[in-house]
Amino acid sequence: MRGDDYRGARRALETAVDRRGIDDPDPDAGPRVARVPESHVNDTFEVDGLETKREESLLESVLADHDGVSAASATQRNGTVGVHHDPSVSRETLRESLESYGLVVAPGDSAFASRRASQFASARVAVAVLFGLMVATPYIGVLYPTRVEWLFYDPVTVAYLQSILESSVATHFFVNLAALSGVAFLVACGPQIREAIGAAAEGRLTPELGFVAAVCAVFGYSTLAAFTGFGGNAHYDLVAYAVAGVTLWTHFTGEDAPLGDGTTHPADAAATDADAESDERVALTDGGR
Numbered sequence: 001m002r003g004d005d006y007r008g009a010r011r012a013l014e015t016a017v018d019r020r021g022i023d024d025p026d027p028d029a030g031p032r033v034a035r036v037p038e039s040h041v042n043d044t045f046e047v048d049g050l051e052t053k054r055e056e057s058l059l060e061s062v063l064a065d066h067d068g069v070s071a072a073s074a075t076q077r078n079g080t081v082g083v084h085h086d087p088s089v090s091r092e093t094l095r096e097s098l099e100s101y102g103l104v105v106a107p108g109d110s111a112f113a114s115r116r117a118s119q120f121a122s123a124r125v126a127v128a129v130l131f132g133l134m135v136a137t138p139y140i141g142v143l144y145p146t147r148v149e150w151l152f153y154d155p156v157t158v159a160y161l162q163s164i165l166e167s168s169v170a171t172h173f174f175v176n177l178a179a180l181s182g183v184a185f186l187v188a189c190g191p192q193i194r195e196a197i198g199a200a201a202e203g204r205l206t207p208e209l210g211f212v213a214a215v216c217a218v219f220g221y222s223t224l225a226a227f228t229g230f231g232g233n234a235h236y237d238l239v240a241y242a243v244a245g246v247t248l249w250t251h252f253t254g255e256d257a258p259l260g261d262g263t264t265h266p267a268d269a270a271a272t273d274a275d276a277e278s279d280e281r282v283a284l285t286d287g288g289r
Contacts (some may be wrong), residue, residue, distance in 0.1 A: 009049040013058035016101060020065050025057035036070045036084045043083050043091050049103040050076040059101065065201045066097065078118045121251055122190040128247035131184035135177055141174075147233065174226035174234055176195035178219075181236040181243070185215055197208030215242055 017024065050056060056074040059081065063072035068086035074082075081103075083094055098105050146161050163168065183274070186193070187213070196212035219239050225232040 004223065004224040008158035010055055010104040012100070012102040013055060013062060016062045017058055019282065020062065022061050022065055039087065040070050040084045042086055043085065043094060045081045045095065045098060046106040047079055047081050047098060047103045050074060050079060052076065063097070124190070124247050125251050128184055128188035131180050131286045132240040135180050135236055138177065177234065177236040178223060178226065181239040182219065183220070184243045186239060188243050192246065211246060215239055
């Protein structure tokens with residue numbers, strides 16, 4: 001959508017707020033809290049036209065002022081609008097209201113899938129970063145000083161750390177590192193793993209297959225080095241860094257879609273669902289990217 005269209009949507013929302021006599025909402029006031037009657041239903045729409053937090057607040061205020069609407073939530077990050085309303089208020093009426101404010105409403109049913117995919121993507125980022133830090137900390141505090149001794153001026157400290165790694169305590173130490181890096185890989189890189197398995201089954205070489213194979217190779221080598229007489233160094237830190245790097249890259253560059261997360265842009269939905277009924281049920285809410 002062009003910039004003029006976005007500004008038009010904001011003007012339409014501000015005009016609606018003024019016309020209805022609604023107090024100018026504060027976008028920094030935090031999420032709205034509303035009591036939703038048990039009989040009310042929730043509809044979610046995927047929209048295009050929200051650009052700022054202020055527009056989210058304006059839209060929520062205007063929708064909440066409609067008769068039969070008990071609560072509304074708008075999220076610019078993933079372009080979704082959720083409305084709790086009385087069953088007597090039709091979805092078509094809500095759609096027309098959204099469109100009257102200069103928003104483009106997707107006709108398909110991808111809004112709920114888009115929000116859910118965004119939530120999972122955010123959770124994968126959290127797991128990758130937190131578990132990565134939990135793996136990096138013992139490496140920085142214990143393992144790196146013993147591997148690059150010339151960076152440390154106290155040989156006594158280095159000798160003490162080496163004695164710890166040669167004792168029975170090291171087994172528990174490496175078990176924790178293996179568990180943390182392994183769980184981070186399985187959870188944060190789930191889409192890449194599924195894509196790699198599919199590519200391997202079809203005999204295709206893909207970046208996902210190469211990444212998963214490399215991580216598994218490093219993890220396997222590290223496990224042999226840590227728990228057998230194979231020798232060498234355990235590189236669970238490299239596993240954690242790779243997982244965090246790839247997860248952050250795919251999250252912030254928006255490259256999750258090819259991995260089957262179910263995200264659909266409103267313009268694409270309009271093109272592919274041209275024959276969808278105008279009152280087709282869609283679902284959405286206020287979370288995600």
